[in-house]
Amino acid sequence: MQKFITEQNFNTLIDRLIGAGKRVVAPKLNAGTVLYEPLSGSGEMVLDQLPRRSGKEAFFPLCEDIVSYEKEGQKVKLTDIDPALFPETLLVAVRPCDTAAIPVLDAVFSWDYKDQFFLERRNKTTIIGLACTSSDDACFCTAVGISPDDRRGSDLFMTQLEGGGYLCETHSEKGEALLTAHAELFTEPNSQKAKPLAKPEVEKVDLQKVKAWLDNNFEDPAWDSIATRCVGCGACAFVCPACHCFDIVDEGTEKSGKRRKNWDACGFWKFTHHASGHNPRDGQPKRYRNRIMHKFKYYDDKFGQTLCTGCGRCIRLCPVGIDIAEIVGDISRKN
Amino acid sequence: MHPEKQKHDFEPKIIAFVCTWCTYAGADLAGTSRMQYPSNVRVLKFPCTGRIDPVFILKAFQQGADGVLVSGCHPGDCHYIAGNFHARRRFATFRKLLEFVGVDLQRLQFSWVSAAEGGKWVEMVTDLTERVRGMGPMVEFKELAMEEQWSGAINTEELKEAYEAI
Amino acid sequence: MTMIDTTSYTLISEAIKTEAKRILTDGTVTAVVGYAAARRKGSVQPIVITTPEDADKLLFSKGAVNNLAVYLTKAKKEIPKTGRIGIVVKGCDLKALVGLMGESQLKRENLYLIGIPCSGVLGSIIQPDTELTEDTIAPKCLECDVHMPTGCDFIPQGAPITPELEKKYAAEIARLEALTPAERWSYWKEQFSKCIKCYACRQVCPFCFCEQCLCDRNKPQMVESTPRPAGNFAWHVIRAMHLAGRCAGCAECERVCPMDIPLNLLNRKMAKELKELYDHEAGLEINEKGPLSMFNEKDDQSFIK
Numbered sequence: 001m002q003k004f005i006t007e008q009n010f011n012t013l014i015d016r017l018i019g020a021g022k023r024v025v026a027p028k029l030n031a032g033t034v035l036y037e038p039l040s041g042s043g044e045m046v047l048d049q050l051p052r053r054s055g056k057e058a059f060f061p062l063c064e065d066i067v068s069y070e071k072e073g074q075k076v077k078l079t080d081i082d083p084a085l086f087p088e089t090l091l092v093a094v095r096p097c098d099t100a101a102i103p104v105l106d107a108v109f110s111w112d113y114k115d116q117f118f119l120e121r122r123n124k125t126t127i128i129g130l131a132c133t134s135s136d137d138a139c140f141c142t143a144v145g146i147s148p149d150d151r152r153g154s155d156l157f158m159t160q161l162e163g164g165g166y167l168c169e170t171h172s173e174k175g176e177a178l179l180t181a182h183a184e185l186f187t188e189p190n191s192q193k194a195k196p197l198a199k200p201e202v203e204k205v206d207l208q209k210v211k212a213w214l215d216n217n218f219e220d221p222a223w224d225s226i227a228t229r230c231v232g233c234g235a236c237a238f239v240c241p242a243c244h245c246f247d248i249v250d251e252g253t254e255k256s257g258k259r260r261k262n263w264d265a266c267g268f269w270k271f272t273h274h275a276s277g278h279n280p281r282d283g284q285p286k287r288y289r290n291r292i293m294h295k296f297k298y299y300d301d302k303f304g305q306t307l308c309t310g311c312g313r314c315i316r317l318c319p320v321g322i323d324i325a326e327i328v329g330d331i332s333r334k335n
Numbered sequence: 336m337h338p339e340k341q342k343h344d345f346e347p348k349i350i351a352f353v354c355t356w357c358t359y360a361g362a363d364l365a366g367t368s369r370m371q372y373p374s375n376v377r378v379l380k381f382p383c384t385g386r387i388d389p390v391f392i393l394k395a396f397q398q399g400a401d402g403v404l405v406s407g408c409h410p411g412d413c414h415y416i417a418g419n420f421h422a423r424r425r426f427a428t429f430r431k432l433l434e435f436v437g438v439d440l441q442r443l444q445f446s447w448v449s450a451a452e453g454g455k456w457v458e459m460v461t462d463l464t465e466r467v468r469g470m471g472p473m474v475e476f477k478e479l480a481m482e483e484q485w486s487g488a489i490n491t492e493e494l495k496e497a498y499e500a501i
Numbered sequence: 502m503t504m505i506d507t508t509s510y511t512l513i514s515e516a517i518k519t520e521a522k523r524i525l526t527d528g529t530v531t532a533v534v535g536y537a538a539a540r541r542k543g544s545v546q547p548i549v550i551t552t553p554e555d556a557d558k559l560l561f562s563k564g565a566v567n568n569l570a571v572y573l574t575k576a577k578k579e580i581p582k583t584g585r586i587g588i589v590v591k592g593c594d595l596k597a598l599v600g601l602m603g604e605s606q607l608k609r610e611n612l613y614l615i616g617i618p619c620s621g622v623l624g625s626i627i628q629p630d631t632e633l634t635e636d637t638i639a640p641k642c643l644e645c646d647v648h649m650p651t652g653c654d655f656i657p658q659g660a661p662i663t664p665e666l667e668k669k670y671a672a673e674i675a676r677l678e679a680l681t682p683a684e685r686w687s688y689w690k691e692q693f694s695k696c697i698k699c700y701a702c703r704q705v706c707p708f709c710f711c712e713q714c715l716c717d718r719n720k721p722q723m724v725e726s727t728p729r730p731a732g733n734f735a736w737h738v739i740r741a742m743h744l745a746g747r748c749a750g751c752a753e754c755e756r757v758c759p760m761d762i763p764l765n766l767l768n769r770k771m772a773k774e775l776k777e778l779y780d781h782e783a784g785l786e787i788n789e790k791g792p793l794s795m796f797n798e799k800d801d802q803s804f805i806k
Binding site: 030031032033035052053062063136137138224228229231232233234235237238239249251260262263265268270282283284285315316317319320321322323325326329 | 539540541542544545546547548549567571572577578579580626627628629630691692694695697698699700701703704705717719722725726727728729753756757759760761
């Protein structure tokens with residue numbers, strides 16, 4: 001289904017949903033930084049900047065409680081978090097590099113174990129994607145096979161038009177339901193041209209070639225030259241739309257506390273540190289190798305997909321300028 | 336006979352980090368001398384003020400303290416010769432940091448109380464307790480402890496009730 | 502808008518290449534830690550070279566923001582610590598090296614210092630292809646007193662050009678100090694709430710070389726490891742405290758923060774207080790003891806009853 005909506009009506013739609021008690025999450029300025037956060041009004045939306053963190057947060061929170069405990073005498077009372085109580089959410093103005101990662105994440109969270117936390121939040125979220133009209137030299141979505149108007153992962157996809165307003169296209173029942181429920185705000189599509197798409201000026205990478213090289217070069221001196229500079233923070237993984245490792249921690253006092261699920265990153269030395277003191281990944285090159293291997297080989301082996309959508313966040317934010325696009329490009333040119 | 340205990344609306348929780356050689360002995364003297372002081376104070380004994388890490392003070396506030404008292408030997412009296420001199424610099428710096436991040440320093444008291452100063456201990460505890468009582472509960476850290484990142488927060492009423500019922 | 506003249510960086514780059522080639526060839530050093538160009542226009546990466554042929558990769562530019570001293574600490578096991586190591590340092594980085602020498606982490610005789618006559622670098626390399634102006638220059642450069650490092654083994658020719666510009670940290674600290682405690686609390690609460698505990702601030706800090714950080718320990722757990730507002734607040738307060746009197750002011754923590762938390766404000770505030778209290782300042786003189794590992798019997802104790 002294709003419909004047209006004016007900017008004003010789009011804002012009305014957002015405000016109406018917020019008014020109805022729905023959690024509407026969109027790029028918003030928070031203490032000087034654009035992040036996906038719940039809005040209190042449509043005026044807070046910032047549509048011209050890629051948020052610093054990705055949209056995965058809506059289903060895979062930075063941290064969430066999974067169970068709480070309380071000790072009463074000799075007994076311990078456990079209370080599960082009921083996923084049925086997660087709020088209905090509308091995730092708005094999500095760039096294609098973020099939406100495209102969502103089906104990729106679905107694969108792992110509904111694989112051998114069905115992650116109720118992820119899946120329930122996912123079910124309760126409607127995603128409105130927005131075609132991308134601005135890019136910089138860190139963007140490389142087209143290199144990994146994603147386009148600035150990729151519909152993957154969007155329930156409703158919006159394209160900004162030259163003369164203002166958006167062309168809306170539904171891609172799922174959720175999207176159609178949203179459009180139908182507020183039909184009066186939409187009109188039939190007109191012949192207006194879409195704003196030109198952002199086109200990252202990058203060469204397409206042959207991901208099969210990258211994988212073929214990774215298959216055979218687990219031990220290669222290149223890893224040292226690539227990642228000796230890595231300082232071992234988690235910035236790349238935490239801003240990535242596709243990284244999904246987490247850690248389970250128990251926090252609280254002996255009387256009561258919570259078991260929590262927190263983001264984790266393979267760059268941390270602690271990530272593979274054994275209780276014995278042994279660490280199988282005993283240096284940053286090995287840890288960074290895992291990042292590349294997981295994204296371009298292991299995930300492909302298991303799910304037939306690549307764990308990178310080319311958003312470029314890790315390139316922009318790496319403290320030491322490690323450039324995944326350059327690394328993958330170099331690998332693809334090796335024999 | 337104990338005098339009738341006055342009833343208050345708010346009983347602050349005061350954590351006292353004390354050194355074992357001076358202030359702890361001073362508090363003990365206050366006890367054996369049957370001096371009265373507010374029971375709001377929970378005393379934690381350390382070998383020396385030099386062992387009292389600023390992180391303990393922060394942790395105390397985070398775990399619900401309304402006021403914190405840190406007390407040890409007078410300068411020159413340290414059992415370990417210089418522990419309290421080091422501690423003095425550390426605390427002087429830490430309070431500046433706490434002040435900068437917005438903690439009201441009225442809730443944090445440092446003192447030197449010797450083993451002979453049972454009366455001074457009583458005075459310190461009473462002063463801080465009354466001052467903090469006047470200020471009310473330390474809500475900042477308690478509110479902070481309740482806050483969640485938006486993504487992990489569950490705002491539904493049912494769960495709020497469930498949490499409160501715990 | 503004042504532009505910062507960085508034309509001298511081209512000649513400086515050439516001099517670094519020549520010197521690195523020389524010291525690697527004659528065996529003065531086993532490795533050189535420096536800067537090299539990366540893919541994006543204007544972007545720079547740290548690099549460790551061990552052969553004279555690789556010396557041509559070295560350069561210095563407005564994007565050479567990193568404090569390379571971090572690679573010489575024991576926290577970075579990947580860098581060989583055998584023999585003498587050459588390192589390219591700006592004045593601010595040199596202060597960090599001096600601090601590490603004071604803390605017995607490094608020995609001067611094991612280093613070959615290539616000092617940079619530095620006019621300033623960018624405050625952020627998120628978009629490295631940016632002109633260096635009074636707006637884009639790192640705020641630390643506006644307060645820099647070591648544009649021309651001293652005591653190095655080699656310094657390329659060049660005179661740093663440093664126009665007098667407004668000092669941003671001093672003004673911001675004064676603004677925050679003038680607020681009420683409640684206002685300051687809400688300012689920092691908002692800032693710290695953005696924290697995602699990626700620990701980039703810790704990992705790039707030359708002084709965060711602990712084998713295991715207090716905040717990574719869970720028995721006992723002094724700081725909540727969860728990136729919730731409470732745990733974030735504790736982490737940043739402890740970080741600032743552990744760096745008080747040690748921080749050399751390279752401001753890498755602030756530059757690398759993916760959430761733009763003004764972390765160096767805390768470090769600068771602590772530096773200011775330690776200057777007032779104990780007349781301590783990070784500098785180029787090696788001191789065996791920092792202000793918080795020594796004392797004076799006459800230290801101020803007006804805050805102690």
